[in-house]
Amino acid sequence: MRVRVEELAAIVGARHVVTEDVPARHTQDLWGSDRVGHASVVVRPGSAAEVAAVLALCDAHRQPVVVQGGMTGLVSGAVPGADEVVLSTERLDAVSPVDVAGRTVTAGAGATLAAVQDSAAQHGFLLPIDLASKGSATIGGCVATNAGGVNVVGFGMTRQHVRSLEVALADGRVLTLSTPLVKDNAGMDLKHLFIGSEGLLGVVTKATLGLQPGALSRTGAFVALEDVDAALGLLNTLQRKLPGAVTAFEVMWDDAYRTLEPTGIRLPLPFGHPLYALVECRGADPEGDAERLAAAVDGFADSLLDAAVASNAGELAAFWAARERIPAEILRMQPLFGFDVSVPARELAKCLAAMRVELELSWPAVKLLVFGHLGDDNVHIAVITGETTRERKPEVEHIVYRLVTESGGSISAEHGVGFEKRSFLGYTRSAGEIALMTQLKELLDPRGILNRDRMIPWGGER
Structure with missing residues (x-):
């Protein structure tokens, strides 16, 4: 280790530097992966200024740093090497009051997705980013990986919801990138460099996110289909007949659906069909929306092998329980x-x-x-x-x-x-694209201390 524990403790406080009995969650992705790391030092800054000071110290000593959020990734991007300082964002968990007029919320990188969703919901708003791991996944991680989830068909990826970012660079500078405004074209919108960059270019410390009006109703259907073409036909039909209402469209092939057989879970439809789809719609008419969805599904009946339309919130929850149980069963x-x-x-x-x-x-x-x-x-x-x-x-x-x-x-x-x-x-990416990624990395992190060797290989000491 090129930095001394005492120097890190002087920045964040001794109790926020962990060197003994490091929790296992710092060494492996939450859902497991082939790579198991070794965390010898975990530092937990409590502010952007402390993040910046830690980075400046590590940069001066050419000390590699790996940034960690909720550890819900599946590509070992935050799994540490023995020579890396783990910078955990867990204390950057503040969620500011919702800006009702501007329909935004500002959250620290360590705030969980669920916490920010709950804060928005208290004011009748929706943060559309929705992941199975939302209780553990953090806002910083969502931004760093441009997270998707089940609502992308209706609302888009994380990138679509980020208004502005606060970012600490490897040399210790802290930048606020863009503004919370919907329209702000004053020069280059630099926040997009950091969304999806997996922590290679800087550490996201805070994000302002745009919110959507909360729905008054949620309706859904679970259907069986012959093939992908039929599923796409259904999706196109529903989007045409119910414009703006379709927020999720999940599919399960028969082999994946059959993993539910030993669980005893309530099945929306019986086994034996080639393909299953779960559609969810949101709207503002609790009484009429379910009827409109049922009519739209019925209008596609000639291409359906079977169908169930949720008549209440409990039935829709049962549909989702089946879909969300599948990954856990497969992992067995x-x-x-x-x-x-x-x-x-x-x-x-x-x-x-x-x-x-x-x-x-x-x-x-x-x-x-x-x-x-x-x-x-x-x-x-x-x-x-x-x-x-x-x-x-x-x-x-x-x-x-x-x-x-x-x-x-x-x-x-x-x-x-x-x-x-x-x-x-x-x-997937051309040699020219990868070369440009490497150039951006070298420009913003010339000593290569941040998340070294993730995504693109590091070329060596500078």
């Missing part, structure tokens, strides 16, 4: 190889079919469990080869990422690149 089937990718909807069925064929050549008993957010091209693929080890992981990754790329997709729909996908970044 170890060893598995999980992929969070984007594939253009028009190419998805062909891509998955080719993937199955190619994987079966090496693993005849392979299983592909697929589910995701069809309305935004994002699918989650779990590959279970039938082997008892993970030694051939690179072979599986090469097949999946190559076919995704050949289909015009992306190796990362959510969560970012981190360590796990770094060697595959060139499948």
Whole structure:
């Protein structure tokens, strides 16, 4: 370690520097990953000024730093190396009063997504970013990875909701980027450099987020379909007949849906259909919205194999309980190889079919469990080869990422690149793009102290 614990303690206070009995949550992604790190020093700043001072100290000593939020990523982007100082944002958890007139809320990087949602809801507003891990995922992490979630089809990614950022740079400067205004075109909007940059360019310490009016009603349907084309047809129909109402459109292939069989959970529809979809709509007419959704679904009945429309909040909750239980059940089937990718909807069925064929050549008993957010091209693929080890992981990754790329997709729909996908970044991004990313990193963090070797390799000491 190139900095002394005493120097860090002088900045944040001795009780906010942890060197012994470091909690395990600082060493591995919350949901598990292949990489398990080692946290020898965890520093917990309580303000942007303290973050800046820690970074300035580390920069002066060329001390690598890894930034941690809720550790809910899946690419080991915040898993520390033994020589890295862990900078935890957990104390930057303040949520300012909601600006009702401006429809914004400002939150520290360490505030959980759930806490900010709750604050907005108290004033009748909605923060549309919604993740299964919202109780642990932090605002800083959402910004750093440009998080998506289940509402992207209706509201867009995190980027669409960030009005302004406070960021600490590697050399200790603190910048406020942009303003909370809806329209602000006074020069370059630099906040977008940091959204999705995975902490490589600076540390997000605070974010101002735009809010949406809260819905007076939530309605939903759970349907069975023959194939992806039918699911896309349903989505297009609902978006046309219920403009602006569709906020989520989740799909589950039969193999993934069948993982619910041993759970005893209440099933919205029976097993045996090729594809299932869960749609949620939000509106302002509690009595009429459910009827309009039912009529729209009924108008597509010729292409449906089965359907259930929620008549109350409890039934809609049961639909979501089934969808949200699937990842946990799949994770029980170890060893598995999980992929969070984007594939253009028009190419998805062909891509998955080719993937199955190619994987079966090496693993005849392979299983592909697929589910995701069809309305935004994002699918989650779990590959279970039938082997008892993970030694051939690179072979599986090469097949999946190559076919995704050949289909015009992306190796990362959510969560970012981190360590796990770094060697595959060139499948999706051109050499010119990666070179420019490297130049930006060298410009803003010339000594390479921030999240070193994540996303792009670090070229060495400077």
